[in-house]
Amino acid sequence: MQDESILTHDELQFIRELQNAPRPADPPTTALLVDGGERTKELLARLAVHEHLTIEAQIDNQRVSFPVHLVEDEFHALHVQLGLPTIVEQAAANRPWRLPFPEPLALLDADGKASGLWLHSLSQSGLLVEVRDRPIPKRFTLWMPVPDAQPIELRGTLIRETEQHLIAYRLSQHKVRQHERLRKFILDHHPQLNELTDGPL
Template identity: 60%
Template sequence: MQDDSILTQEELDFLRSLQDNQKPDPLPVGLLLEGGKQAKELLARLAAHEQLTIEAHIDSQRITFPLHVIEDEFHALHLQLGTPTIVEQTSADRPWRLPLDPPVNLVDEHGEPSLIWLHAVSQSGMLVEVRGQPVPKRFSLWLPIPGRQPIALQGILARKAGEGLTAYRQSLRKTRHSERLRSFILEQHQQLHGHEAESR
């Protein structure tokens, strides 16, 4: 039977965790747009033709939230925040990599362990360790997450990265799995940086 639900259980749990978060000033999911008629019309025109974003720069990282302009039944405009992307700002900007320590053994479609271990993952790439087999040019495996549905990962060989690791590009198109991966990376980023802030 086909699942017609719009959100996965993981996405629902993530949204509930945002609502249940007791930290002061939680980030709102939607914002009412105030301003004059001309400003609203300009913003609506821009949103129809371009991607609108809000950026934050924190600890040499750029966090970019996509914005969607929504008109309600009273013709009021609201800004709705999408899932952000996180980029490390170095000499060459790249998507932030979530380090996995210890590395995670990727599994096949049946949940059986593979010979590939994931050391770091971003929205656009992965650092993996291949054990006991030649380094494949491509792979399609799953990232197991305890208590949740696994996330599909599709890698295309990019280069040897040193220390026994190999870099792969993510070949996932914009799908439910790519959005679940983005949400997972964001969730882990919040946990890592929340712990860092608490320890200061």
């Protein structure tokens, strides 16, 4: 009777060896684990429901605060998830850290044209602009161009004029997605945080 086997004896032996070979160890994963026992987990869970939890770090004269969220997985285990941090400069009066621009950046109107407002520095709650060739607006909705991405919408309300003849505006609350994009843009350009993380957050 003719042997109808597709694989040769050597090929079968090779496959058996592969099946019986020890499996390589799983590659190490980067994870943030919190181990404090059952009472600590219960306390964290109760606090997360009723309070605003943060993890804070001090970098020179800046306080970096990460919002903490507890996330339950499919096995009902709790995991700590960190949100984008807030950076505050600590001085006589604390204020959000400002990202300075080496060259003023033209803010754009709804048609994508330069608006006459030029951005000098930006924080998560406000901005300093130079107003050129137009009256100083009490409020504005303009867009900040971002390389290789959609512009970020900014809504400002006039606060005051500075000694350097720049105009300070408070950023109004706007769409959550735009606010998160703004925070990420500022954090991606924070030099000390990028040194700690070897790149944008």
